[in-house]
Structures are given as structure tokens and as C-alpha cells.
Amino acid sequence: MDKKIEELGQISGKVLLFGGVYSNLQALEALKQIAEKENIPPERCICTGDIVGYCAQPEETVQLFKIWNAKSIAGNVEVQLSEGATDCGCDFRKGSRCDGFSQQWYPYAQSKLSKDSLSFISSIPDHITFNYANRKVLVVHGSFENTSEFIFKSTPWDAKAPSFNGNEFDVVIGGHCGLPFQDKHDNKLWLNPGVIGMPANDGSPNVWYAILDDSQNTFSFKHYSLNYNYRLTNKLMLNDSLPKEYARTIVTGIWDNTEILPAIESGLQGFGVQII
Template sequence: MRVAHLGELTGELTVFGGPYSNIQALDALLAAARGHLICTGDLVAYCGAPKEVIARTQQANVYVVAGNCEKQLAARALDCGCGFEEGTTCDLLSAAWYDFANRSVDEHARDWMGGLPDIVTFEHSARRFAVIHGGVTDVARFIWSSSERQVFDEELTALRTLYGDVDVVISGHSGIAFERQISDVRWVNAGVIGMPPHDETPETEFLCIGADGGFRLEKLVYDVDGAVGDMVKAGLTQGYHTALQTGIWPSEDVLPADLRR
């Protein structure tokens, strides 16, 4: 496990997950962002501009945690590494977008992804923060607001073994933002900006941390039609392109029952 410690940060922070190859969403995020920028990973996924998203992220000096997509592309692997059950909608649909991304990303980008940390840590407002992708035990672990307490306890135990005590964990991967208190640790999922959170609206979301340490989730409005156009041009019309407009995932079967429509 590679841990990158940023030291003590002050002022506002902007934390966001999953641009998912959606350059329009990333550009809107960068225009709205304040202070240091941290991404929970999965720069590349469903949408049509993987090369552009990687380049823009590098230019913007974003601190990036390695997601499963970064790890798989760096390893020249043939799938996204999410561990979807065979035959599920996510499993079937991931083949097309990952193949497109795998053909689009150059060797320089893969090498850069291979050097990204698994965990980013820092201090802010007298608290210790750790930023991860899915889980510490498994980068692609899906953790939801309704996940069993045991899941969070397992991850916090693994994190403490690597880094020591923390006050706040910020994660991504699952695609839907939430906050949950686990004993004395605040677990915050920052959501993703590249795909709506299955809430029937096209807006996505990201996390703002104020200079005083307060958390605030903000909605992101961006050029959805432009993102859809990129997907159509790339031949990525298996259902995620319409999800950008409707706010409904074609892969609802990945969700726990309480988060389905």
C-alpha cells in the first residue's frame, strides 16, 4: 500500500470522485473548485473522453488516489477490476467502456497511474484525514450508507494498521455520497462527478470542506449534452449515456435494495 501524506492543509478543500471520462463534468468541477483539490479515483470509466480527463487532471495539479480503474489500466489488465458478479448488468456493460478506455490511454498515462497512492492523508482543522477509493482491504469494495457496521469496522482496522488513528475517512467508488458516524470516526463518501447518483436528476455531486472543517455536499451542473455527444461518438451507447440525462443507472442491480427505485 502506498500512502502519500500531504501534511497540514489549511483553507477550503474540494474533494471529488469518479470523473469517469466525463470531461464536461471535470471542467465544471475545476471552475467551481476552491482550495486544494483531491480526487478519490476512477478518472476513467463510462464516458467518452478518457485521454482528456487524465490530461486535465494532471494540468490542474489534483491529488489523486488510485482507483481500481487506474490500477487496472496501469497493469495493462483487460477489465475494470470492479469484481462484478458474472452476468450482472454492470459486468456486461463494463466490457464496452473499459475496452474503449484501454484503447485510448497511452503508455505515459498508464505509468503515471501506476505511481498514484492508495491512500492520501493530511491534517486539517485539528483532525486527521485519510482519503481512499473503495476500501483499504479491497480497492473495489462497494461500501454504501446502509452497509453493515462490520464492513466499516474492518476497513478502519486495516487503515489504523497502516496509518494509525484517523478522525475522518473520505471514500469514493460506490457513486453515491453519504456521511456516517462510526464510533469516533466520520466516514464521508464524496460521491462522483461523472455520473448522477441514481436520483432522477442529471446533476452530480462533490464534497467541499470549509476552512473551519465543516462538510458540505454541492451539486454540479455541467454540459450533459456535450458529454452524451462524446459517448455517442465513441460508440458508448449501452445505457450509461442516457443515465447522464435521466439520472437513473442502467446497472441498478449493483445497488443494495434500499437504494433502488
């Protein structure tokens, strides 16, 4: 199937990068305020996908995203919702805890979304490209070829390299894995800004995003943690339709399990995020 790619062309000024809103309306509201404080217009606010997910307000979150008019690519959740699929498309191991949890939150989200929200979700491109500070940038969810592929800091570069399409792109901005990181190799950069809908398994309820900055005529970026009203998010998630374990993670900053994580990332659980 041909991929839908939105080309933004040459852009400059600060660019806000984030992913995994996961139906977390309170986090999205807080991030939108950051964008306004930093004078970053909506067209330079880019999400790596999964606007919908684990939390309690999928419809409200999609509608706020639509009103904000920020950019996004389709995560696996958007792809599945657009196709009317019965699962989230994360390719969790059948019978795993994550698979069991997805059988709760995905149908909940699916049942809450209006036709208008589903139409908006279906309009989102698979990828975004742009030129920034003399670098060609590609935005993916998992990888270029596989929306559901988990790419982590410790993932071998051989698995990351194909997304750069040879020398076509200098920077890949990725999502899906839930953890912020950077990885450089031979003048190529894989940058994951993190997600705002769930903590980064670091023992803090804060969530993560990144900002690109070309004010010094170079391609520079910085990761930031975001404090938001996570207690309200937690309270709203405490209903019979959503996993209590995910509601607990919102407060503790610790994932219920590390079954999707490579050994290195699993061993860092609760030790805070260190991006080097």
C-alpha cells in the same frame, strides 16, 4: 503488496473532494472552475479515484487532470490499467448487465490512453492521508484493504470500521459506490463526496462533490451538486464503442439497473439525494 501512501501532513483552508470522473471531461472542466472560483488550490483538490471510466474522453480527461495538478488516489480502474489487465476490476457478477457494459467501456478507454497518460495513472498512490481541523483523515477508493469493495450509507459499520485502522484515523473519505453520503459512528466519520462522472441515480443529470471547511476551527463539510454540459457528454458517448444505456443515464439521472445497490439505496432510485 505494500500500499503506496501519500502523506500531505497538516493542511488548512477549504478542501475540494470528489470522485469518479469516469472520462467525463465536461464535468471535470466544470469542477475545476468551481475550485478556481472558491480559491481552492490544486494541492487541496482530492479525487477518490476512477479518473477513467464510462464516458467518451479518457485521454483528454487524464491530460486535463494532470495539467490541473490535483491530487488523486488510484481507483480500481487505475489499478487495472496500470497492470494492463483486461477488465475494470469492479468485481461485477459475471454475466450481469454491469459486467457486460464493462466489456464495452473498459477496452475503449484502454485503447484511447497514451503512454504518457498510462505513466501518470501508474504514479498515483493507493491512499492519501492528512490532518485537518484536529482530525486524522484517510482517503480510500473502496475500503483500505479492498479497492473494489462497495461501501454504501446502509453498509453495516462493522464493514466500515477496519478502514479506520483502530484509532489511527478519525475520518475516512471514500469513493467507488457512486453515491454521496455521510455516516457517523462513535465520533468516526465515513464521508463519500459522490462522483462527478455519472449522476447519483437520483433523477437529475447533476453530479456531486463536497468541500471541507475549517474556517470556524472545526471539521465541517458540505455536499454540493454540480451542473455541467451533460448534453455534450451524452452526445460524445453515442458511438458504437460505449453502452447507450450509460449515455442515457447522463441525461436522465437514472441508472440502467441497481444490481450493485443494497435494498435501501435501490429503493431510493429517482427520489433525489438527501444527505443527513
